Amino acid sequence: xxxxxxxxxxxxxxxxxxxxxxxxxxxxxxxxxxxxxxxxxxxxxxxxxxxxxxxxxxxxxxxxxxxxxxxxxxxxxxxxxxxxxxxxxxxxxxxxxxxxxxxxxxxxxxxxxxxxxxxxxxxxxxxxxxxxxxxxxxxxxxxxxxxxxxxxxxxxxxxxxxxxxxxxxxxxxxxxxxxxxxxxxxxxxxxxxxxxxxxxxxxxxxxxxxxxxxxxxxxxxxxxxxxxxxxxxxxxxxxxxxxxxxxxxxxxxxxxxxxxxxxxxxxxxxxxxxxxxxxxxxxxxxxxxxxxxxxxxxxxxxxxxxxxxxxxxxxxxxxxxxxxxxxxxxxxxxxx
Amino acid sequence: xxxxxxxxxxxxxxxxxxxxxxxxxxxxxxxxxxxxxxxxxxxxxxxxxxxxxxxxxxxxxxxxxxxxxxxxxxxxxxxxxxxxxxxxxxxxxxxxxxxxxxxxxxxxxxxxxxxxxxxxxxxxxxxxxxxxxxxxxxxxxxxxxxxxxxxxxxxxxxxxxxxxxxxxxxxxxxxxxxxxxxxxxxxxxxxxxxxxxxxxxxxxxxxxxxxxxxxxxxxxxxxxxxxxxxxxxxxxxxxxxxxxxxxxxxxxxxxxxxxxxxxxxxxxxxxxxxxxxxxxxxxxxxxxxxxxxxxxxxxxxxxxxxxxxxxxxxxxxxxxxxxxxxxxxxxxxxxx
DNA sequence: TTGAAAGCGCTAACAT
DNA sequence: ATGTTAGCGCTTTCAA
Numbered sequence: 127x128x129x130x131x132x133x134x135x136x137x138x139x140x141x142x143x144x145x146x147x148x149x150x151x152x153x154x155x156x157x158x159x160x161x162x163x164x165x166x167x168x169x170x171x172x173x174x175x176x177x178x179x180x181x182x183x184x185x186x187x188x189x190x191x192x193x194x195x196x197x198x199x200x201x202x203x204x205x206x207x208x209x210x211x212x213x214x215x216x217x218x219x220x221x222x223x224x225x226x227x228x229x230x231x232x233x234x235x236x237x238x239x240x241x242x243x244x245x246x247x248x249x250x251x252x253x254x255x256x257x258x259x260x261x262x263x264x265x266x267x268x269x270x271x272x273x274x275x276x277x278x279x280x281x282x283x284x285x286x287x288x289x290x291x292x293x294x295x296x297x298x299x300x301x302x303x304x305x306x307x308x309x310x311x312x313x314x315x316x317x318x319x320x321x322x323x324x325x326x327x328x329x330x331x332x333x334x335x336x337x338x339x340x341x342x343x344x345x346x347x348x349x350x351x352x353x354x355x356x357x358x359x360x361x362x363x364x365x366x367x368x369x370x371x372x373x374x375x376x377x378x379x380x381x382x383x384x385x386x387x388x389x390x391x392x393x394x395x396x397x398x399x400x401x402x403x404x405x406x407x408x409x410x411x412x413x414x415x416x417x418x419x420x421x422x423x424x425x426x427x428x429x430x431x432x433x434x435x436x437x438x439x440x441x442x443x444x445x446x447x448x449x450x451x452x453x454x455x456x457x458x459x460x461x462x
Numbered sequence: 463x464x465x466x467x468x469x470x471x472x473x474x475x476x477x478x479x480x481x482x483x484x485x486x487x488x489x490x491x492x493x494x495x496x497x498x499x500x501x502x503x504x505x506x507x508x509x510x511x512x513x514x515x516x517x518x519x520x521x522x523x524x525x526x527x528x529x530x531x532x533x534x535x536x537x538x539x540x541x542x543x544x545x546x547x548x549x550x551x552x553x554x555x556x557x558x559x560x561x562x563x564x565x566x567x568x569x570x571x572x573x574x575x576x577x578x579x580x581x582x583x584x585x586x587x588x589x590x591x592x593x594x595x596x597x598x599x600x601x602x603x604x605x606x607x608x609x610x611x612x613x614x615x616x617x618x619x620x621x622x623x624x625x626x627x628x629x630x631x632x633x634x635x636x637x638x639x640x641x642x643x644x645x646x647x648x649x650x651x652x653x654x655x656x657x658x659x660x661x662x663x664x665x666x667x668x669x670x671x672x673x674x675x676x677x678x679x680x681x682x683x684x685x686x687x688x689x690x691x692x693x694x695x696x697x698x699x700x701x702x703x704x705x706x707x708x709x710x711x712x713x714x715x716x717x718x719x720x721x722x723x724x725x726x727x728x729x730x731x732x733x734x735x736x737x738x739x740x741x742x743x744x745x746x747x748x749x750x751x752x753x754x755x756x757x758x759x760x761x762x763x764x765x766x767x768x769x770x771x772x773x774x775x776x777x778x779x780x781x782x783x784x785x786x787x788x789x790x791x792x793x794x795x796x797x798x
Numbered sequence: 799t800t801g802a803a804a805g806c807g808c809t810a811a812c813a814t
Numbered sequence: 815a816t817g818t819t820a821g822c823g824c825t826t827t828c829a830a
Contacts, residue, residue, distance in 0.1 A: 171573030237507030512807035
């Protein structure tokens with residue numbers, strides 16, 4: 127079933143059918159209707175490959191996300207897709223698993239699918255100009271930026287929260303409530319990524335508050351998973367680590383922390399406060415509800431998509447947007 | 463940057479480059495290396511559209527899933543993708559939002575992307591032969607089947623759990639523990655879908671146990687969301703509904719139930735037991751951990767993918783697999 | 799307003 | 815072993 131069959135079916139040429147299919151103006155009403163009717167009858171759907179092979183530019187953009195499909199990323203992807211589709215673009219979503227390089231994956235995807243632009247959800251914070259050479263389309267980094275790299279600011283865009291500030295605020299929320307021994311839970315601190323930045327903020331908060339930093343309070347799970355975090359926190363308790371609050375770098379990890387504490391008969395928040403980051407829907411359904419620094423998920427996605435479209439359509443240079451988190455108080459933190 | 467440029471760059475013909483790219487045997491080692499080197503240097507990636515335009519059949523299959531990207535579906539999608547990619551197929555994932563028809567979406571996707579087959583994750587249980595006429599590729603229904611429809615068994619495949627039995631077992635787990643007033647929580651009972659089937663099983667269990675059915679114990683939230691469920695359950699408690707246990711048709715909903723009970727100062731499981739279905743990772747991190755009838759997520763995905771591949775490659779007729787749930791005991795249910 | 803024909807980038811005969 | 819060439823299904827000039 128091709129455009130040719132449709133053409134034959136109603137005794138017109140393929141170009142006429144193509145015109146109708148693409149809503150071109152120069153087709154008589156009668157012919158248009160005849161073709162449309164045939165299309166419906168024959169259940170014809172144009173071959174997309176042929177379409178974007180011939181059209182000089184495609185109308186597709188790509189979203190490349192790292193790791194598992196977390197609810198957090200899914201929210202952003204949803205928001206982006208909405209903006210893209212409203213702008214008449216189709217969206218290709220690609221997941222890069224652990225070990226793959228997101229830039230390489232994105233570059234391949236962009237070439238093979240002839241994408242106009244790329245949005246990365248999560249990735250390394252230390253790209254070099256050589257790294258991005260292989261990318262020949264504009265791109266936006268969502269939820270991360272080039273903190274440790276040396277890209278020129280206008281060679282890419284980013285839409286993020288301020289991770290250092292977030293770490294700072296998280297620690298401050300707990301310090302304000304009288305906590306002095308605050309554990310930090312993450313996968314790895316030296317990953318040149320979110321963990322490292324948020325830990326920097328945490329340290330600054332302690333410093334500003336005149337609290338000595340105790341490196342022992344850094345709990346690294348080694349990998350980003352609930353299971354690893356639960357084990358790590360249980361071990362910390364078993365080892366007699368002394369803390370009255372935990373700052374987990376994400377809500378998912380915070381939930382695992384709460385479970386670990388409960389397993390060790392520590393009550394949240396009476397014996398230990400817990401604070402997360404992300405603002406997942408799930409967080410508010412925990413018992414007690416998880417206090418969290420909510421990322422503006424929708425806004426992150428929408429802004430990211432808009433920035434990318436602006437680069438694609440208007441050739442705008444890179445721009446860098448920093449959005450704010452909002453504190454969602456819950457039952458998981460208390461005064462000491 | 464096309465295959466032509468690569469050819470020119472190393473002074474060979476396009477077909478030679480194509481041969482190298484497709485690992486055809488009839489190319490001399492020297493030329494092969496030269497081409498590969500050029501490909502790397504020029505950062506060349508073949509245009510996928512051109513590729514599958516020319517190849518008589520594509521190697522792509524589609525996964526169409528309904529509703530939000532729940533962790534449950536994501537697990538299945540992951541398992542399916544793994545099988546497909548090992549079989550040399552690429553996977554296209556499409557989400558159909560509320561209000562759209564999954565069959566229509568799937569049919570369009572299959573035509574436009576020239577898919578060889580389709581896997582549906584979640585959908586109506588009442589397809590008619592006319593409904594599936596528009597589908598010209600084999601398809602498999604995962605997590606649901608044609609319980610209320612009238613498709614011939616070999617016109618499609620399905621891989622599911624037995625939803626009636628699951629409802630039955632869920633109720634039985636609670637009845638065994640002495641519960642007689644068991645509330646059921648779902649979105650809608652008359653949706654010709656999972657809820658309806660599981661409620662049937664629940665009723666059967668009561669009947670077999672000599673417990674009178676009380677329709678008041680059916681709590682319909684109206685929509686499938688944590689928020690709606692929380693409101694509905696809180697209202698039920700406020701209205702003085704008398705129950706000692708809740709069977710929620712999914713873990714996500716069960717988590718919302720636990721929160722609602724906690725908000726109403728009812729302790730789980732002392733005052734009310736809660737049982738879910740799905741076996742989400744998250745369930746075991748609840749406090750108390752959520753008891754659940756776990757679906758064999760991996761197996762569901764793998765089997766679904768294999769069945770579809772079998773239909774595609776061998777033209778096998780539809781087959782219908784029913785997998786078992788496994789009871790994951792948790793702290794959320796207790797003897798009365 | 800319509801049709802004929804030239805490609806888009808690639809693969810697969812068919813030649814050489 | 816390598817090159818030449820005819821399409822795949824579509825859009826888009828260019829003519830009519």
